[in-house]
Structure formats: C-alpha cells, structure tokens
Amino acid sequence: MPKYAMVIDLQSCVGCGACSIACRNENNVSDGIYWSNKITETYGTFPNVRFHYMPTLCNHCSDAPCVRGCPTKAMHKLDNGITMHDPDKCIGCRYCMYNCPYEVIYFNWQDPHKFWRDTRAVIEGGTSSPEEMIQKVNSGKGTPYSNPARGKTLPENRPKGVVEKCTFCDHRINAGKIPYCVEACPADARIFGDLDKPDSQVSRLLGKFKPYRLKERLGTEPNVYYIRSYNPARYERTKGGI
Amino acid sequence: MKAIKIQLWYGLLLLGILLGLLTAYRVLISTGFALYAKTDILVWTIPIAAYVFFSLTSTGLAFVSSIPVVFNANRYQPIEKRTAFLEISVLMAAFTCLLLHLGSPWNAIYFLFSPNFASPLWWLGMLYGLYFIVLLLSFWRMHTAKTSKALGIFTFIIAIATSTVLGWLFGLPDARPVFDANFLAMYFPLTGFASALAAVLLFSLAYHSFAKVPLSEGDKNLYNDISKLFGVVMAFTLIFFLWRTIVAGISASAVEFAGFRHMLGSGWYHLALWIGLVIPLLLIAMPAVRNATWGKVTSAALFLVGMFAGRLEMVLSGLVMPTGPKAEGQPPFVSYWPTIWEVFVFVFALAILLLVYTLGERNLKLAEVPE
Numbered sequence: 001m002p003k004y005a006m007v008i009d010l011q012s013c014v015g016c017g018a019c020s021i022a023c024r025n026e027n028n029v030s031d032g033i034y035w036s037n038k039i040t041e042t043y044g045t046f047p048n049v050r051f052h053y054m055p056t057l058c059n060h061c062s063d064a065p066c067v068r069g070c071p072t073k074a075m076h077k078l079d080n081g082i083t084m085h086d087p088d089k090c091i092g093c094r095y096c097m098y099n100c101p102y103e104v105i106y107f108n109w110q111d112p113h114k115f116w117r118d119t120r121a122v123i124e125g126g127t128s129s130p131e132e133m134i135q136k137v138n139s140g141k142g143t144p145y146s147n148p149a150r151g152k153t154l155p156e157n158r159p160k161g162v163v164e165k166c167t168f169c170d171h172r173i174n175a176g177k178i179p180y181c182v183e184a185c186p187a188d189a190r191i192f193g194d195l196d197k198p199d200s201q202v203s204r205l206l207g208k209f210k211p212y213r214l215k216e217r218l219g220t221e222p223n224v225y226y227i228r229s230y231n232p233a234r235y236e237r238t239k240g241g242i
Numbered sequence: 243m244k245a246i247k248i249q250l251w252y253g254l255l256l257l258g259i260l261l262g263l264l265t266a267y268r269v270l271i272s273t274g275f276a277l278y279a280k281t282d283i284l285v286w287t288i289p290i291a292a293y294v295f296f297s298l299t300s301t302g303l304a305f306v307s308s309i310p311v312v313f314n315a316n317r318y319q320p321i322e323k324r325t326a327f328l329e330i331s332v333l334m335a336a337f338t339c340l341l342l343h344l345g346s347p348w349n350a351i352y353f354l355f356s357p358n359f360a361s362p363l364w365w366l367g368m369l370y371g372l373y374f375i376v377l378l379l380s381f382w383r384m385h386t387a388k389t390s391k392a393l394g395i396f397t398f399i400i401a402i403a404t405s406t407v408l409g410w411l412f413g414l415p416d417a418r419p420v421f422d423a424n425f426l427a428m429y430f431p432l433t434g435f436a437s438a439l440a441a442v443l444l445f446s447l448a449y450h451s452f453a454k455v456p457l458s459e460g461d462k463n464l465y466n467d468i469s470k471l472f473g474v475v476m477a478f479t480l481i482f483f484l485w486r487t488i489v490a491g492i493s494a495s496a497v498e499f500a501g502f503r504h505m506l507g508s509g510w511y512h513l514a515l516w517i518g519l520v521i522p523l524l525l526i527a528m529p530a531v532r533n534a535t536w537g538k539v540t541s542a543a544l545f546l547v548g549m550f551a552g553r554l555e556m557v558l559s560g561l562v563m564p565t566g567p568k569a570e571g572q573p574p575f576v577s578y579w580p581t582i583w584e585v586f587v588f589v590f591a592l593a594i595l596l597l598v599y600t601l602g603e604r605n606l607k608l609a610e611v612p613e
Binding site for chain 1: 270273274275276280282285286343344345346347349350352353356357358360361362363364367411414415416417418560561564565566567568569570
C-alpha cells in the first residue's frame with residue numbers, strides 16, 4: 001500500500017492562490033469553505049517589512065486527532081494514508097473541528113452554493129435568475145460548473161449539517177492522477193507522491209532538504225511537509241552595534 | 243384562581259416548546275446553523291454550554307438521589323424520589339440542547355453500527371443512553387414504593403463515569419491545553435454536585451410554596467442540612483475556579499492560554515465569579531440567611547445563573563482565539579453574543595424540563611418516601 005504525502009516547496013511557491021482556485025473547481029467547494037487555504041504573516045515595521053505566505057491543507061496526519069475523536073468513524077483513515085470523511089455517518093458534532101490543531105476542517109452551516117438558489121434575476125427583465133440557470137445547466141444541483149467526477153467517492157456537493165475537508169483528491173488518485181492543486185500549481189511548488197517508494201520525488205526531496213511540518217510537537221505525524229523558504233533579499237554585512 | 247394560574251403556567255411552557263420546535267425546524271430542516279452566532283472559529287456555543295450545564299446538573303442530582311442508598315444517609319430519603327425525577331427532567335433538557343447542536347442528529351444511529359472506542363464522545367453517548375435507561379428503571383422502582391440498592395449504586399457509578407468522561411472529551415485535544423482533562427475530570431463532578439444541590443433546594447422549596455404544603459420541623463432541618471452542604475461544595479467550587487484562573491489565566495504564558503486570559507475580562511467570567519459564586523457563598527455563610535427560605539432560594543438561583551455563565555465562558559475560552567488559516571482576516575480574539583435562536587434553544591430545553599417536572603409533581607407523588 002502506498003503512503004501518500006505532499007511536499008510544498010516554499011522557495012518555489014509564489015503565493016498566487018491557483019491551488020485554492022483549482023481545489024474549489026475540482027471539489028465543488030462551497031462559499032466560506034476552504035479545503036486549500038493559506039497562512040499569511042507580516043513581520044517588521046514599515047519600511048522594513050516582510051510578507052510571508054504559507055499554503056495549508058489537511059495534513060492527513062498519521063495519528064489524526066480528528067479520527068481519534070470522531071464517535072462514528074465518519075472521519076477515518078484509508079490504507080493509503082489519506083484521512084477521509086464519510087458524510088453519511090457524520091452527526092455534525094464538530095468535534096473534529098475542535099480537535100484539529102491545524103484548523104482545516106469546515107462545517108456546512110447551510111445548504112451549499114446558496115447563491116445559486118437565488119430566484120431573483122441579476123438584471124430584472126434582462127437576465128435569468130441563478131436558480132433558472134442552474135435548472136437548465138445542471139438540473140438544479142450544485143453550480144453550473146459542478147465537477148461530476150467529485151461525486152465518485154463523496155457527494156458531489158456536501159449537504160448542510162456535516163463537515164468537509166481536503167481528501168488529497170482521492171477520486172483523482174483512484175483514477176491514477178495527482179491531486180488537482182498539484183496539477184494546477186504553475187510553479188511546481190507542490191510535489192505529491194508515495195513515501196514508501198524511496199525513489200519517489202517526495203522521498204528524494206525529503207532526503208535532500210531539511211523538511212518541517214506544522215506543530216510537530218503534538219505528535220500527530222502530518223503528511224504535508226514544507227521545504228526551503230523564499231527569500232531573495234540581500235543585506236549589508238556588518239556586526240550590528242550598540 | 244389556582245386553575246387559571248396553572249393554565250397560565252402550562253401556556254407559558256407550551257409557548258417555550260413552540261418556539262423550540264420552530265427553532266428545530268429552521269435549524270435542522272430549512273435554513274441551517276447559519277441561524278446561530280457560530281462561525282468556523284466559534285464552532286461550539288450556547289447549545290453545547292447548555293448541554294454541559296444540564297447534563298452535569300443531572301449527574302449531580304444522581305449523586306444526591308444516591309445518598310440514601312450509597313451512603314445510608316436516611317435523612318435524605320424525603321427528597322430521594324423528587325431528586326430522581328428531577329434527574330430525568332434535567333437530562334431531557336440536556337438531550338434537547340444536544341439535538342439542536344448536532345448538524346445531522348439522525349446519523350447518531352452509527353453510534354451503534356460504526357462505533358469508535360477511542361472517542362470520548364462515543365463513550366459519552368453510550369453512557370448517557372445507559373444512564374437515562376437506568377434512571378427510568380430506578381424511578382419506576384421508587385414509584386412502586388421500593389428502593390433498589392443495586393440500581394442506586396449503579397446510577398451513582400454511571401454518574402461519576404459520565405461527568406468524568408465529559409472532562410476527557412473537553413480535555414482530549416492537545417491543541418487546546420486550556421482544557422485540562424485531569425482538572426475537568428474533578429471540576430465537572432464537583433460543580434455538577436453543587437448545581438444539583440442548588441436545584442434540589444429550588445425545586446423542593448417551590449413545591450412547598452406552590453402546593454401550599456407547610457414545612458415540617460424535619461423538612462426545615464433537612465433543607466438547612468442541604469444548604470450547609472451546598473455552602474461547603476460551593477466553597478470548593480470557588481477554590482477550583484480561582485485555581486483555574488491562577489494556573490491557566492494568570493501564570494501561564496503559552497499562546498494556547500491566551501483565549502482564557504482574554505475571557506478573564508469578559509462579562510460571562512465575572513457573572514460566573516461574582517453573581518454565581520461570591521455573592522451566594524456570602525449569603526449562605528450567614529446562618530440567619532442560610533436558614534431562611536428566601537436565602538436558600540436566592541443563593542441557589544444565583545449559583546445556577548452563574549454556573550450557566552461559567553459553562554459558556556469555559557467553552558468559549560478554548561475557541562475565541564483564531565489560529566492557523568482560520569485566523570486570516572480575523573481580530574486576535576472573536577467576540578460572541580448569542581442570536582435569538584440560540585436563546586430559544588435554552589428556552590426550549592428549560593420549558594421541557596419544567597413541563598416534565600410539573601407533570602411529574604402533579605401526577606407521580608414526588609413527595610412520597612420509598613421503602
């Protein structure tokens with residue numbers, strides 16, 4: 001069985017957000033929910049400031065606190081290391097959100113894509129309403145740009161009252177493809193592969209650069225690794241002073 | 243005149259239940275949880291705080307009702323049956339809050355078909371289910387004028403298990419060390435017991451007042467004893483409360499405790515400390531006030547109000563500080579004020595509690611002493 005992991009090369013990442021947009025398209029992610037997200041930080045005081053961008057997603061921890069806490073095994077591990085969620089078993093208690101140290105699980109507080117249920121025309125007498133459009137394009141379900149392939153292992157659009165999160169695009173992996181955020185990254189900053197294969201690109205990168213993972217001290221064994229750091233800045237060499 | 247008052251009372255309770263049913267329809271079927279003041283940061287709010295409040299009060303009541311059989315303290319027998327029925331009523335209120343907290347409560351069937359033994363939430367669900375069944379059996383035995391020692395002891399053990407497992411549930415995540423499982427496993431049973439003593443005083447004295455049953459000398463002595471015990475347990479609660487403030491709020495410097503430090507300045511915290519602990523403790527410490535009915539009722543009512551605020555403050559203290567990607571675009575601490583629908587959840591639970599209890603008081607002879 002493979003053990004899937006992702007390496008994010010922060011030297012290559014330009015913070016364009018293409019991963020997040022690709023993720024939304026591929027997984028029909030609703031408004032307010034972010035399977036692929038980011039942490040941005042600003043250091044220093046103007047004019048000596050620096051902006052730091054770190055892409056985030058579910059870490060698919062080997063010892064996942066969300067899986068440990070879920071009372072009905074709705075949140076569970078697959079043999080290939082992916083942390084998967086079954087909305088049919090989810091009671092909507094949000095204990096996984098409470099347990100997740102990485103804040104990457106989201107709850108469907110209301111019906112997904114509610115803006116596409118609006119019955120008011122965008123321009124009165126000029127355009128159709130979102131509801132009319134969705135009826136014609138996609139039989140009233142999801143969005144006009146819904147990806148039916150997502151429905152192979154999860155509901156195409158997750159209903160209200162259950163949680164959802166990144167699945168490493170398990171439906172694409174089953175079809176022999178890499179996750180769509182990896183595919184879409186224009187800088188090849190995301191590298192996906194099998195940690196059990198010593199010659200896989202992820203194994204080679206982890207051997208070549210000193211990787212780190214988020215909140216490693218918690219012992220959750222995340223399977224998303226970060227390497228390198230983008231910083232082209234130069235500075236005048238001095239010893240400082242008093 | 244009495245009949246009108248009773249009809250008015252039932253009318254009020256039915257209004258509370260109707261508001262609750264409307265909330266249940268809108269939250270679970272039509273609109274969703276967007277009706278609550280919940281966000282991706284504040285994932286648990288009033289419904290879960292109310293659940294903790296009611297469920298711990300119920301387990302505390304189990305300690306009180308078990309006193310005659312577990313500790314052979316026969317002077318507590320006159321309140322045994324009322325306390326046992328109150329446990330059931332309060333637990334039903336707790337279940338109501340839980341129902342309106344869960345996004346998909348119908349999937350709870352998977353507690354049976356897909357159990358996760360590593361999850362404290364699974365253990366809690368199963369224990370509360372068992373607890374409810376044992377309570378019904380235990381009360382039925384009392385209603386048939388007999389007390390079962392075995393059932394009494396069993397209820398006592400399950401009550402300890404449920405309240406400590408609730409501490410495990412809150413304290414499980416390493417990511418939220420502000421909830422310390424070891425501390426909560428002691429604090430929850432203790433505060434549940436204190437809440438139960440307050441509830442016993444309130445409901446028993448309400449019975450004497452509304453049913454116009456004068457207090458006998460034995461009743462007075464019993465309620466004075468309970469008030470003294472209430473004062474002692476309340477003092478221990480205050481000590482634990484202050485230690486939590488010192489350890490996790492003042493001396494801890496880790497960033498994970500910042501949420502609690504922030505809550506130290508909140509109205510919920512001060513309501514819990516001053517209205518819920520300091521004032522009732524001062525009242526109950528004065529013998530003249532403690533022995534007066536108004537003193538008992540006032541201190542018990544204030545304690546319960548403060549305890550509810552304390553439960554909410556505790557839940558919020560682990561959540562108010564956004565972290566990770568969810569902190570993007572957020573202030574360092576998020577504020578919370580409940581929506582009217584969240585208030586209706588509490589009103590719904592309280593109305594169910596009072597309706598079930600009123601029906602029991604009128605039909606099940608709760609003042610009877612089982613053999």
